Amino acid sequence: MSTDKVRWTPRRLVSHVLLIAVTLLFLAPVVYAVATALKPPGETFADPASLIGSHLRWRNFADIFDYLPFQRFILNGLLVAAIGTLVVLTASSLGAYAFARLRWRGRDGLFLVFLATLMVPQEVLVVPMFILMQEFGWVNSYQALIFPWAFTAFGTFLLRQFFRGIPYELQEAATLDGCSPLRTFLSVMLPIARPALGVLAVFTFIGYWNSFLWPLIVVNDVSALGTVPLGLELFFGQNGSQWHLVMAASVISLVPTLLLLIALQKHLVKGIAATGLAGR
Amino acid sequence: MATRPIEQRTRPAPGFAARPRPRRRGGPGRRERWYAYGFLSPGVLGLTVFTLFPVAMAVVMSLYDWPIFGQRSFLGLDNFRYLLLEDPGFLVSVRNTFLFTALFLPLNVVLSLGLAFWISGSRWQQVFRVLFFIPAITPMVVNAVIWKMLYQPQGVIAHYLDSWFGIAAPNFLADSGTAMISVVVMSVWQGIGYNLIVFSAAIDELPRSVLEAAEIDGARGLRKFLRVQLPLMSPAVFFVTTMTMITSLQVFTQTYILTKGGPGDSTVTMVQNVYENGFVSRDLGVAAAGAWLLFAVILLITAVQFLGQKRWVHYEH
Numbered sequence: 001m002s003t004d005k006v007r008w009t010p011r012r013l014v015s016h017v018l019l020i021a022v023t024l025l026f027l028a029p030v031v032y033a034v035a036t037a038l039k040p041p042g043e044t045f046a047d048p049a050s051l052i053g054s055h056l057r058w059r060n061f062a063d064i065f066d067y068l069p070f071q072r073f074i075l076n077g078l079l080v081a082a083i084g085t086l087v088v089l090t091a092s093s094l095g096a097y098a099f100a101r102l103r104w105r106g107r108d109g110l111f112l113v114f115l116a117t118l119m120v121p122q123e124v125l126v127v128p129m130f131i132l133m134q135e136f137g138w139v140n141s142y143q144a145l146i147f148p149w150a151f152t153a154f155g156t157f158l159l160r161q162f163f164r165g166i167p168y169e170l171q172e173a174a175t176l177d178g179c180s181p182l183r184t185f186l187s188v189m190l191p192i193a194r195p196a197l198g199v200l201a202v203f204t205f206i207g208y209w210n211s212f213l214w215p216l217i218v219v220n221d222v223s224a225l226g227t228v229p230l231g232l233e234l235f236f237g238q239n240g241s242q243w244h245l246v247m248a249a250s251v252i253s254l255v256p257t258l259l260l261l262i263a264l265q266k267h268l269v270k271g272i273a274a275t276g277l278a279g280r
Numbered sequence: 281m282a283t284r285p286i287e288q289r290t291r292p293a294p295g296f297a298a299r300p301r302p303r304r305r306g307g308p309g310r311r312e313r314w315y316a317y318g319f320l321s322p323g324v325l326g327l328t329v330f331t332l333f334p335v336a337m338a339v340v341m342s343l344y345d346w347p348i349f350g351q352r353s354f355l356g357l358d359n360f361r362y363l364l365l366e367d368p369g370f371l372v373s374v375r376n377t378f379l380f381t382a383l384f385l386p387l388n389v390v391l392s393l394g395l396a397f398w399i400s401g402s403r404w405q406q407v408f409r410v411l412f413f414i415p416a417i418t419p420m421v422v423n424a425v426i427w428k429m430l431y432q433p434q435g436v437i438a439h440y441l442d443s444w445f446g447i448a449a450p451n452f453l454a455d456s457g458t459a460m461i462s463v464v465v466m467s468v469w470q471g472i473g474y475n476l477i478v479f480s481a482a483i484d485e486l487p488r489s490v491l492e493a494a495e496i497d498g499a500r501g502l503r504k505f506l507r508v509q510l511p512l513m514s515p516a517v518f519f520v521t522t523m524t525m526i527t528s529l530q531v532f533t534q535t536y537i538l539t540k541g542g543p544g545d546s547t548v549t550m551v552q553n554v555y556e557n558g559f560v561s562r563d564l565g566v567a568a569a570g571a572w573l574l575f576a577v578i579l580l581i582t583a584v585q586f587l588g589q590k591r592w593v594h595y596e597h
Contacts, residue, residue, distance in 0.1 A: 012401070015398070015401065016402060019398055019399065019402065019408070022395075023408060023411055023412070026411070026412060026469070027411060027414070029415075029423075029426050029427060029430060029469070030414060030415070030426070032426075032429075032430070032436060033429070036429065044429070045432065045434040045435060045439075047439070049436060049439050049440075090322065091322040091323045091326055092323060094319040094320070094322060094323065095319060095320050095322070095323030095324070097319055098315075098316040098319035098320045099320075102312050102315060102316040103309065103312055103313070103316075104312065104313040104316040104317070105313070107316075110320075110324070113332075114323075114327065117327060117331045117332070117335075119579070120331065120335055120575065121526075121530055121571075121575055121578060122530070123530060123550075123551050123554050123571045123574055123575075124334075124335065124338050124568075124571040124572060124574075124575050125330075125331065125334045125335070125338070126554075126558075126571075127341060127554070127558050127564050127567045127568045127571060128333075128334035128335075128337035128338045128341055128568065129330070129334050130558070130559075130564070131337065131341070131564065132329075132330075132333070132334060132337070147326070147330065148330050149330075150326060150330075151322075151323060151325075151326025151327045151329075151330050151331065152327075152331070153327065153331075156323055180315070181311075181312060181315040181316075181319075182315065182319075185319070206417060209419065210418075210419040210420060210421075212419075212420060212421055212532075212533045212536075213533065213551070213555070216555075217555070217558075217559055228419065228421075229420070229421035229533075232419075232421050232422060232425060233421055233537065236425055236428075236537075246425060246429070247426070247429065250422045250425050250426060253419055253421075253422045254418045254419075254422055257417050257418045257419065258414070258417075258418065260417070261410065261413065261414065261417050262410075265406070265410045266406075268413070268417075269406070269409055269413075269477055269481075272477045272478060272481075
């Protein structure tokens with residue numbers, strides 16, 4: 001569409017008005033959740049229905065902390081997601097560089113093994129992974145939330161594709177200047193790969209932040225080790241009828257991902273368009 | 281593929297070329313190999329411990345009676361036989377998962393494709409993309425909890441069905457006739473933004489020249505869409521249907537939050553069956569076997585999709 005002025009024909013106008021209406025309808029559940037989070041107790045299903053209750057009750061957001069340690073869930077979630085993302089970025093960028101730019105015997109064979117593991121769904125892995133956690137003594141621990149899913153081949157695959165697109169001349173210049181492969185990797189390849197690393201980082205972070213099945217299995221003590229989805233599920237189970245509090249907790253759980261989306265929208269869109277699979 | 285250019289480009293200037301090649305290649309080559317092993321070690325170690333080993337374990341476990349606590353004993357294929365022939369829940373969960381996929385997949389693909397074309401005509405395309413992406417990025421548990429509120433018998437959906445259309449709404453999540461479709465509607469709402477972006481990017485990359493040529497030839501509207509745009513986008517459509525199929529066969533979180541599989545077992549999915557066998561009934565062998573059956577279903581359907589793609593996916597562009 002770019003810069004040239006688009007003429008507002010009646011047809012375009014109607015199309016846009018309808019599109020905006022559809023978008024508003026689409027976003028209505030989120031808006032309604034925020035509105036409910038600000039309603040006084042007992043007004044969620046008030047008749048006649050209204051978006052805003054008798055007054056705006058900001059205290060709901062403070063009240064939920066009396067029921068469950070939500071600050072703990074948020075900190076747990078941030079900690080697990082941050083460390084997990086760091087591990088994923090480190091392991092997969094190192095591996096991707098070896099696959100993309102170093103020559104060694106068995107490279108293609110090992111890469112096929114990496115690719116093959118991408119097909120295995122998480123459900124096949126969770127059962128033996130739980131046994132593994134028992135063996136390691138990791139049941140109910142941060143390690144168990146972080147490490148089992150930090151070595152999936154997806155990141156390696158994504159970054160390998162990116163590294164392969166970097167001109168060889170840069171690598172050669174570094175080698176001629178006497179850089180070791182490690183030095184070349186750190187000071188030439190990584191800086192260039194920042195966009196790809198960023199996309200991988202965001203989707204990995206969100207994956208950790210949102211994950212539910214594995215924490216549900218491996219965490220027994222939710223009040224100590226729960227992440228946000230787990231904490232929210234527990235809160236919901238205990239206070240399911242207090243919708244104003246449930247929604248306040250939900251809205252708080254939405255905030256980090258929404259902030260990421262707003263801050264990084266262009267990169268996210270590009271990342272999905274380019275890589276296709278990330279973030280599922 | 282990539283190795284030939286490397287050799288060509290790393291060939292040194294003519295003056296150096298006179299040196300004996302084996303020495304030159306032996307030295308840095310071996311060093312490079314050791315660097316490669318060093319670089320790979322974290323990834324390979326992690327993948328071995330946390331993927332390859334568990335996969336092997338999962339094979340073994342599926343052949344055992346393997347309670348979380350207590351004695352294990354070898355069963356052969358009994359776990360599979362139990363799931364397929366005796367367990368009343370497993371086949372129901374397969375049926376439910378297929379039903380979910382059969383409803384969710386076409387709705388998601390058609391709606392996201394339609395929306396992608398709709399917003400492609402707008403100068404705020406990027407804004408719409410981001411707005412529709414919101415539920416795709418927020419935690420599934422949150423989305424499901426929000427919809428659980430909307431679906432309550434006294435909730436907004438029931439309220440407006442009644443006051444605007446005079447329809448007495450069913451108890452969406454507690455009525456076996458509406459529970460699954462309610463889960464599907466919520467899931468489509470959640471998942472549409474993702475595919476919208478993939479389609480939207482594909483539309484942006486449609487070759488202008490071909491579209492203009494088609495218009496000159498008189499292709500307009502639906503005809504242009506079906507005969508020109510859709511075939512050009514077929515790789516994206518294939519990609520989206522394949523990926524969406526795989527993820528929808530793995531549906532768990534939203535049904536777990538919205539209905540816990542109920543009412544009765546009308547929304548228990550295959551993953552929930554695995555979860556309950558393993559971590560509620562504490563029978564890990566049966567859970568592992570169920571997970572393999574799920575994997576088999578995914579592989580089979582994906583294989584069929586890949587074989588079928590020759591008929592309708594065009595990769596010329």
